[in-house]
Amino acid sequence: MDKLHLVKIGGNIIEQPAALSSFLRDFAELKGPKILVHGGGKEATGLANKLNIPVRMVDGRRITDKTNLELITMVYAGKLNKSLVAQLQAFSCDALGLSGTDANAYQAKKRAVGDIDYGYVGDLTVINTAFFKKILSQNISPICCAVSHDGQGQLLNINADTIAAGIAKALSSSYHVTLSYCFEKKGVLQDIEDEQSVIPKINLKKYQELKTKGIIAQGMLPKLQNCFEALDQGVQEIRIGGPELLSKKSYYTKIYK
Amino acid sequence: MDKLHLVKIGGNIIEQPAALSSFLRDFAELKGPKILVHGGGKEATGLANKLNIPVRMVDGRRITDKTNLELITMVYAGKLNKSLVAQLQAFSCDALGLSGTDANAYQAKKRAVGDIDYGYVGDLTVINTAFFKKILSQNISPICCAVSHDGQGQLLNINADTIAAGIAKALSSSYHVTLSYCFEKKGVLQDIEDEQSVIPKINLKKYQELKTKGIIAQGMLPKLQNCFEALDQGVQEIRIGGPELLSKKSYYTKIYK
Numbered sequence: 372m373d374k375l376h377l378v379k380i381g382g383n384i385i386e387q388p389a390a391l392s393s394f395l396r397d398f399a400e401l402k403g404p405k406i407l408v409h410g411g412g413k414e415a416t417g418l419a420n421k422l423n424i425p426v427r428m429v430d431g432r433r434i435t436d437k438t439n440l441e442l443i444t445m446v447y448a449g450k451l452n453k454s455l456v457a458q459l460q461a462f463s464c465d466a467l468g469l470s471g472t473d474a475n476a477y478q479a480k481k482r483a484v485g486d487i488d489y490g491y492v493g494d495l496t497v498i499n500t501a502f503f504k505k506i507l508s509q510n511i512s513p514i515c516c517a518v519s520h521d522g523q524g525q526l527l528n529i530n531a532d533t534i535a536a537g538i539a540k541a542l543s544s545s546y547h548v549t550l551s552y553c554f555e556k557k558g559v560l561q562d563i564e565d566e567q568s569v570i571p572k573i574n575l576k577k578y579q580e581l582k583t584k585g586i587i588a589q590g591m592l593p594k595l596q597n598c599f600e601a602l603d604q605g606v607q608e609i610r611i612g613g614p615e616l617l618s619k620k621s622y623y624t625k626i627y628k
Numbered sequence: 629m630d631k632l633h634l635v636k637i638g639g640n641i642i643e644q645p646a647a648l649s650s651f652l653r654d655f656a657e658l659k660g661p662k663i664l665v666h667g668g669g670k671e672a673t674g675l676a677n678k679l680n681i682p683v684r685m686v687d688g689r690r691i692t693d694k695t696n697l698e699l700i701t702m703v704y705a706g707k708l709n710k711s712l713v714a715q716l717q718a719f720s721c722d723a724l725g726l727s728g729t730d731a732n733a734y735q736a737k738k739r740a741v742g743d744i745d746y747g748y749v750g751d752l753t754v755i756n757t758a759f760f761k762k763i764l765s766q767n768i769s770p771i772c773c774a775v776s777h778d779g780q781g782q783l784l785n786i787n788a789d790t791i792a793a794g795i796a797k798a799l800s801s802s803y804h805v806t807l808s809y810c811f812e813k814k815g816v817l818q819d820i821e822d823e824q825s826v827i828p829k830i831n832l833k834k835y836q837e838l839k840t841k842g843i844i845a846q847g848m849l850p851k852l853q854n855c856f857e858a859l860d861q862g863v864q865e866i867r868i869g870g871p872e873l874l875s876k877k878s879y880y881t882k883i884y885k
Contacts, residue, residue: 448705453729468705
């Protein structure tokens, strides 16, 4: 099977031009088929503040009313996505920006209202693997943002980590998939105060231990949960680390079964 | 040769939900390969006003500084493009939103500073016909917005009428191209005050006469200039009319040599 790199980059790195540029150069230099998924939450919050639009977050998820949906569509699918694609083109990486609605690349379903009404937040339902495979076979790299749709004309805000894991799973029967989560830390840390305390390897048993001890908490919990689900569903390799992870200059945490 | 519909829709129609929805339904129902190019100037100006960003227009062209470039990228490539694509998907038209930087679909060159410094405004240089043909052969309809790039990482604001004419010309050796400009009038009007005074046909000779008499003026001049250039360079059919033009329920002006 061909190797496929699926890389998710967090919003914090996107906001640091030098780190971002270096990351994009590394991404452009990856051999073979590759896909980038990006977030961009902070940037959207910044624009909301300028426009005096209230922002409400619950457990790290944005409560997405109509105005906030418009805002994230502008920031994720417009400003950030096109800027990333233009920079990659300059590095001779033929990139194609996508939201989930483009060629129906990844479709979602509006989350049912439970204790919390998240508004226009969706959960991933279908990945258009045929489209991804056709685009990848043309040496074009999809650059995916965290906006999807329900197929009925409604755009939906969707978690970027989940998109990355979802696409990785869907393509793992056609490619040997390495899924890399790049964020502002060098990996999963033993001690949140010590940037160098990267845990080299975590399997499900160790994850449970770390969770019990409270070493893994907050935003890292759904991220790792996504990872183990992805491994269960066929993704071959998973890494969590800093933006230098792609050129292997730095530590990272390997997640394995 | 296969027929190709290339349709440009103006910003005024995009802002009328009912007219837009009806237009998109007609577009979705067009048989065979089709491409949509859209503007969206008014919406960008609206956001600029909310953000207290100054907007300067010269001869209908936006002076595009860095802030205005970010703004149009958010509005054209984000909000409007994704909303159009999601609506088309709901009408069972498999649409793919594009800016010029995506798969390097249409590249531009920053306009040289002359009497006026337009800022980050570009003029079309290259159309990636191979990419368009591959996408069209997969029954996917490209939905193109008025944002391009210079290949060096710089996004550029580019006129939507020019993109439509440019793509039409580039594809006219592979398809029999019908280029339709849909805007808020029912066609080129004999009397600007009379909505029903649509001129049914205009050729180059008639265009010169109408220009001399001052019947064609302002924004219609570059639009018609684009049309005659496109005809000269191989585009087979050109129509200018209202949003109902695609379903042939209304008048339109046919432009011919």
